[in-house]
Amino acid sequence: MPSSEVTHTSAANPLWNPWCNDRGTFELYRRRCREEAEEMTCAGQAAEILAERVGPGETLLDAGCGGGYYLHALRRRGVPVEYHGLDFTPEMIALAREEMCPRAGLARERFTVGTIEGLDQDYDNILCFNVLTNCPHYGLALEAMLAHARRRVVLRESLGDDLVIRYTPDPYLDEGKRHIRVYHNIYPLAEIVSLMEERGFQVTQVPDRRSGDGVEMVVDLPHYWRILVAERSI
Numbered sequence: 001m002p003s004s005e006v007t008h009t010s011a012a013n014p015l016w017n018p019w020c021n022d023r024g025t026f027e028l029y030r031r032r033c034r035e036e037a038e039e040m041t042c043a044g045q046a047a048e049i050l051a052e053r054v055g056p057g058e059t060l061l062d063a064g065c066g067g068g069y070y071l072h073a074l075r076r077r078g079v080p081v082e083y084h085g086l087d088f089t090p091e092m093i094a095l096a097r098e099e100m101c102p103r104a105g106l107a108r109e110r111f112t113v114g115t116i117e118g119l120d121q122d123y124d125n126i127l128c129f130n131v132l133t134n135c136p137h138y139g140l141a142l143e144a145m146l147a148h149a150r151r152r153v154v155l156r157e158s159l160g161d162d163l164v165i166r167y168t169p170d171p172y173l174d175e176g177k178r179h180i181r182v183y184h185n186i187y188p189l190a191e192i193v194s195l196m197e198e199r200g201f202q203v204t205q206v207p208d209r210r211s212g213d214g215v216e217m218v219v220d221l222p223h224y225w226r227i228l229v230a231e232r233s234i
């Protein structure tokens, strides 16, 4: 088929993408970039987990990076990684380039618009926090991360015993955009661990500090945030 007949998109469609229709969250992310908002507990914990594991000069992809503010948490703890950010919302990458690049002395190319599912480069570390829970399903994105992580994947998502798909209205979206529904899924922890092991990783669960491995209500729905560290063994 001629390439002119094939459309490849790397950005989410604004018609269904909640992340470009939520001014409140966007401005919170800007304050995090400017270090005007408190550090997220989970960002600090991600940096601590990585600090114990990464060697100097290793690359790290922050998959679903939002404004790229996890870099602050990494730098505060002296984690010596070469940081890259990927997000399928162009507004998020524009925010990261505007706010993070000058503050952190990074070239704008360190932030890319793209989907996790479409990853086509390898990184030593892939960090993915609070992203797949809001995707239609975790499968394709997790497979892509496992295929492209040379050393480890560190994941934080809402995980439980059974698959629960929820696709619900979000009253916090911008006025006029509240017809957009958002996924708030719970994925089977055992299934995710099995997939990681099948792909050659050894998996450790680290207790989530923010939720105490309990339940947290997000948009009035129970979420079960769990952290998995998958280390490549073969």
Ligand SMILES: C[S@@+](CC[C@H](N)C(=O)[O-])C[C@H]1O[C@@H](n2cnc3c(N)ncnc32)[C@H](O)[C@@H]1O
Binding pocket: 019, 063, 064, 065, 066, 067, 086, 087, 088, 089, 092, 114, 115, 116, 117, 128, 129, 130, 131, 134, 135, 141
């Ligand atoms: C809840 S925010 C989390 C941002 C950041 N990781 C954090 O913990 O604060 C989810 C981000 O992931 C991005 N995202 C969601 N699904 C994605 C996908 N399949 N590929 C790339 N980015 C995605 C969204 O655009 C959004 O910026």
